[in-house]
Amino acid sequence: MAKTSSTRPLSSSSSSGLVPDLLHRLCTNFVKEQDQINKLYKLCLNIISSNVTQGVVSDEFRLCQRIQKKMVLRQREADALRFSELHRQMKSQGFVKDTIALLQFFYVLSEDGEKTSGEIRDTFLMESMNLPAALLPSSYNPKGQGVPKKKFHSSTPHSVSFSSSGLGSSWRSDPPSTIRGHHSTINASDSSVMLKDQSTSTSVRHPPPTSIRIPVFDPTESELPEDALVQDLLFVFQGIDGKYLSMKKGPEGFRIPNELMVHPAHLEHCYKLAELGWLHHKIKAYIDMRKQDFSLGLVVQSFLSALSLELTEYYRLVAVLEAQLSADQESSGHVTSDKLSLRRLVVWTREPLEKLRTLAILVDGCKNVRGGALLSTLYLYAQHGDPEVMRLVKHLLNQVYRPINTLLNAWVFEGQLQDHYNEFFILADLKASDDRLWHGKYTIRSNMLPKFIPESLARKILTVGKSISFLRQKCNDQTELFTPSQKNWFKKGDCTFDTMTGDPLSHIINITYRDTSKYLLNILNTQYHLKDHLGAFRKYLLLGQGDFIKHLMDIIERELAKPATSCYVHNLTAILESAIRATNAQYDEQDVLSRLDVQLLDASPGDTGWDVFSLLYRVDGPISTVFTPDTMLRYLQIFNFLWRAKRIEFILAGMWRKQMNHQKQLRNIPDFHVCLHQCQLITGALIHFISQLQYYIMFECLECSWAELLKCIDGAVDLDEVITAHSKFLDVIVTRCLLDPASQPLLTQLRTLFDRIVEYQNKQDSMFAAFLTETERRKQYELTKESRADQGLWAETQDETEREYQLRDEFYQSVILDYQSQFTILEHSYNDTLKSFLERVSDHLDESLQFLARRLDFNRFYRGTETVSLLM
Amino acid sequence: MRKKIKMASSSEGGRLNEVKDALKVVKDISDLLNTGLDDDTLKVCVQLLEAGVNPEALASVVLELRRAIGAQEASTVIET
Numbered sequence: 007m008a009k010t011s012s013t014r015p016l017s018s019s020s021s022s023g024l025v026p027d028l029l030h031r032l033c034t035n036f037v038k039e040q041d042q043i044n045k046l047y048k049l050c051l052n053i054i055s056s057n058v059t060q061g062v063v064s065d066e067f068r069l070c071q072r073i074q075k076k077m078v079l080r081q082r083e084a085d086a087l088r089f090s091e092l093h094r095q096m097k098s099q100g101f102v103k104d105t106i107a108l109l110q111f112f113y114v115l116s117e118d119g120e121k122t123s124g125e126i127r128d129t130f131l132m133e134s135m136n137l138p139a140a141l142l143p144s145s146y147n148p149k150g151q152g153v154p155k156k157k158f159h160s161s162t163p164h165s166v167s168f169s170s171s172g173l174g175s176s177w178r179s180d181p182p183s184t185i186r187g188h189h190s191t192i193n194a195s196d197s198s199v200m201l202k203d204q205s206t207s208t209s210v211r212h213p214p215p216t217s218i219r220i221p222v223f224d225p226t227e228s229e230l231p232e233d234a235l236v237q238d239l240l241f242v243f244q245g246i247d248g249k250y251l252s253m254k255k256g257p258e259g260f261r262i263p264n265e266l267m268v269h270p271a272h273l274e275h276c277y278k279l280a281e282l283g284w285l286h287h288k289i290k291a292y293i294d295m296r297k298q299d300f301s302l303g304l305v306v307q308s309f310l311s312a313l314s315l316e317l318t319e320y321y322r323l324v325a326v327l328e329a330q331l332s333a334d335q336e337s338s339g340h341v342t343s344d345k346l347s348l349r350r351l352v353v354w355t356r357e358p359l360e361k362l363r364t365l366a367i368l369v370d371g372c373k374n375v376r377g378g379a380l381l382s383t384l385y386l387y388a389q390h391g392d393p394e395v396m397r398l399v400k401h402l403l404n405q406v407y408r409p410i411n412t413l414l415n416a417w418v419f420e421g422q423l424q425d426h427y428n429e430f431f432i433l434a435d436l437k438a439s440d441d442r443l444w445h446g447k448y449t450i451r452s453n454m455l456p457k458f459i460p461e462s463l464a465r466k467i468l469t470v471g472k473s474i475s476f477l478r479q480k481c482n483d484q485t486e487l488f489t490p491s492q493k494n495w496f497k498k499g500d501c502t503f504d505t506m507t508g509d510p511l512s513h514i515i516n517i518t519y520r521d522t523s524k525y526l527l528n529i530l531n532t533q534y535h536l537k538d539h540l541g542a543f544r545k546y547l548l549l550g551q552g553d554f555i556k557h558l559m560d561i562i563e564r565e566l567a568k569p570a571t572s573c574y575v576h577n578l579t580a581i582l583e584s585a586i587r588a589t590n591a592q593y594d595e596q597d598v599l600s601r602l603d604v605q606l607l608d609a610s611p612g613d614t615g616w617d618v619f620s621l622l623y624r625v626d627g628p629i630s631t632v633f634t635p636d637t638m639l640r641y642l643q644i645f646n647f648l649w650r651a652k653r654i655e656f657i658l659a660g661m662w663r664k665q666m667n668h669q670k671q672l673r674n675i676p677d678f679h680v681c682l683h684q685c686q687l688i689t690g691a692l693i694h695f696i697s698q699l700q701y702y703i704m705f706e707c708l709e710c711s712w713a714e715l716l717k718c719i720d721g722a723v724d725l726d727e728v729i730t731a732h733s734k735f736l737d738v739i740v741t742r743c744l745l746d747p748a749s750q751p752l753l754t755q756l757r758t759l760f761d762r763i764v765e766y767q768n769k770q771d772s773m774f775a776a777f778l779t780e781t782e783r784r785k786q787y788e789l790t791k792e793s794r795a796d797q798g799l800w801a802e803t804q805d806e807t808e809r810e811y812q813l814r815d816e817f818y819q820s821v822i823l824d825y826q827s828q829f830t831i832l833e834h835s836y837n838d839t840l841k842s843f844l845e846r847v848s849d850h851l852d853e854s855l856q857f858l859a860r861r862l863d864f865n866r867f868y869r870g871t872e873t874v875s876l877l878m
Numbered sequence: 879m880r881k882k883i884k885m886a887s888s889s890e891g892g893r894l895n896e897v898k899d900a901l902k903v904v905k906d907i908s909d910l911l912n913t914g915l916d917d918d919t920l921k922v923c924v925q926l927l928e929a930g931v932n933p934e935a936l937a938s939v940v941l942e943l944r945r946a947i948g949a950q951e952a953s954t955v956i957e958t
Contacts, residue, residue, distance in 0.1 A: 028925050032923070104930075111934075113911065
């Protein structure tokens, strides 16, 4: 507050010897002892050279006026006249050249008779009080109620720019100085709006000069006059304890001690008015408590500043009232009709009372919330039936919304999250790696989502920022997506809560959302060939490229028949390469083919190459956002299933080929006929089963979902939709291929069926081997017979014939019948498994699986036998 | 102004009277404003101010001195 005077520099250069000398004399005037003189002299010299001023008015005319006014106020009109006369004399004498300095000197000293010099008032309060009435907002200016604007105005026209305690205290002390005296104890204790002792000046309080007449009320004498109460209330309004009304601890607020006599009507008014003080105190306490705590975040800070602004307006009203009061006292003696009465106060403070009440409610409601949650709370309070309350809360919202607006701007246009206090409704997981940028890094923090932003809009906002951040960081694409005018949407001066939220916000978000998403998808499709990679997955991992798969199966069969431990990736990779080169796959993009690779799963003992072999398609860069490791795992799972089914089909085809081949060789021996026929029947049933299954997998599962996926991707608006469509595609396939946990029993049965088929293949192979050996043996026997006959011998002897028949009979008994029974058992167990499989499948929730059951058992062959056996 | 002073200095007695008058006026003003300064102090103060001392700083010097006396008196009272 103290400022260095620039207008009156100490002319020590010209009178360097003079000043110390005079000072010394001054000291000797006061004290006699030499050592004390020296001590004081040093102190005085310090003070003088410190050149510190409080900024007393430096305009002589105005200073005179002020002094005179003060005298008039104390009913010393005669003195005022005499002063002006003396002043005029002094000027005309010309003895004192620097009259203004002298007057200032006297003025400060005279003031000091009433109060301790150098007291600093709360600048905030003073600034607001010094504002002329004309500057007051209309809402706080009781219209037509006779506030003496003119007088107040004329007395402090200069004060707005002055803002220092000198002026402030001068008119602050205009009311009878008793108040000051009575308040001295409170002054020392209260801290918020109270006067503070400056460190340089000491807190000596001189008793007020006796010449000033002080109106003292004796509380015990009679009822308290209304004026005193009004005066008191003006202090109470600022949360300061008054002479009579004082703040009690607890909820009851300001109370008048019982021993004071107050008119009941006055008492009621007083308590009604004292509520203002209580409310003010509450709000002020809330502000002060949080002002220093920056960790609460920007939103809370802006809320506090908005509250402070509201309080400032309130202080202006108090200032006006105080001006009115001092005007009343100036004109005391005359009975004026527009005197400040309690009743008037009640009327004038009605509006601010409502306002403060609302603010107090808000303060209570916003105690424990911060950031977006604070906005939500305020927004809820803004849904109020009273338009005044609504306007007030909206006004606050406008200011509190600003920090969020800034964050939103950076997020939507730059993809940057500058949320240092965790206030924004989008949360960045800093621990998440860049690979998870799209999936896990950013999430919506629902508790910080302001209520006026709907969930769907918030998701769009999230996507917009995420897309931009994705483009910048993953795709290294720095293209500016928005025009400068678009970027200024959030920066316009009027981007307050009213103008921004609701339709304008959703409009902006919709446009940015549409543009960024479109751009991102375009980049992914053109620059990163998202669709090509999807197609590659379909072709190679989901066995879409038939000729390639068939050829691969053909040439890799021998390698995979080995135990898993002796399969090597490099061998398999070579086979894969040759398969690619030999089929139409070679015409595919080089980029795609280079990503195709072989992977061997962890082998457990007893596994063959079939169990561990798997194709792999490597993805990296931005498209790995679509093909996450999780997705890759599902592709692997699906591939294994499809590969297994394909292998079974391949096996059965091989078996059928063998049957056809051996048909001619074996048909001459009637003993085999039954067994072979049985074989053909079983193979037929198995082929029927596997071809229906393959049909189902290829068409119902893959092709349908694939078509749907393509449709979804073409119509997708943002990357999220693509990812969702893709994962849905995989979901459907997993479910339909019975790979989901719910279909685990079904899958086990299917595996059993596959195992039966493999078992059957082995049996048939061994059967053919045995049959062929037998055929060979018999052929040999026949040849021997023929050669003997050619030589003119008996073709066969009795013994030989018998032995041959015995052999054949033995073969029939031991081998053929054995195979027959084995096949029967196999068929039975296969049929049983298939039956229960069919039962389960036909009860499956998925419609296409029910169709599979229908197709497998279209003539109720399997289930029909069941029912017949049940009937019997 | 300068001319007046020159004229005033023409006669010794007249000048003294003038100074006395002027000081009386100053003293009156001082009394009116309840500064509580005695003649001697006032004289020194006027000289100081004429020497260009900051009036507010001077005021605080006076206050400081008063305080010192007050403290001294208080201490002597306690001692006695």
